[in-house]
Amino acid sequence: MAASIINNTRTLIAVVLAAAAGLGVYFFTQLHELIALAAALLVFAVTHFMIPRMQEDQEVFVASGVTRADLLSAQQQGKQQIDRLEKALASIPDVDPAQGVLRDIEAVFQDIYANLDKDPGDIPHARAFLDFHSGDAISLIEGYAGLVANRLPDDDKIKQVQAARARFASIEKAFRSQYNAMLANDISALEQAGRNLETSLRLEHGLENITSRRSAQ
Secondary structure, three states, X not given: OHHHHHHHHHHHHHHHHHHHHHHHHHHHHXXXXXXXXXXXXXXXXHHHHHOOOOOOHHHOEEEOOEEHHHHHHHHHHHHHHHHHHHHHHHOOOOOOOOHHHHHHHHHHHHHHHHHHHHOHHHOHHHHHHHHHHHHHHHHHHHHHHHHHOOOOXXXXXXXXXXXXXXXXXXXXXXXXXXXXXXXXXXHHHHHHHHHHHHXXXXXXXXXXXXXXXXXXX
């Protein structure tokens, strides 16, 4: 955004100076219009040369195949997601059995995003995490937080919440494996961790049904 504003300002300055030069040459020297036009074009070209164009974020590469725009997007997503996690965990009672492992999930999220910030070259390898796994995990935790923060109406739903609690450990383990694979640049391990997350993040354990029914009430 800043680069676009600067580049647009640069062009505007060049146009204004060129117009002023052209009109000045024409009215004060009474030379031919073509000479005035040439003077205007010369001023425009010199101004553009003297004020270098700033590259847009999507034009600047911070690692192989990774632009500054990609890095800024990952940084923004990380901040938003960690904020969502913190808000969800704050609404879960401290005595809740899942509080510890959910804090571990938050910690590994912080580790992953810190690594992407430090080593942007890992962003292409973390595409599944950025596009799918992280959002799915946070939605699951937010749904869980919404349930345990309120009184559960029946035993069946309590059992389903307990089943969801049992999945959090495997989710944390898969995210931690993903993080370690990023550090080691181990693509096969990263792919395996992704497959494990796909399994762990499925909501066939009943939480999806609970949250959908709860929101419909």
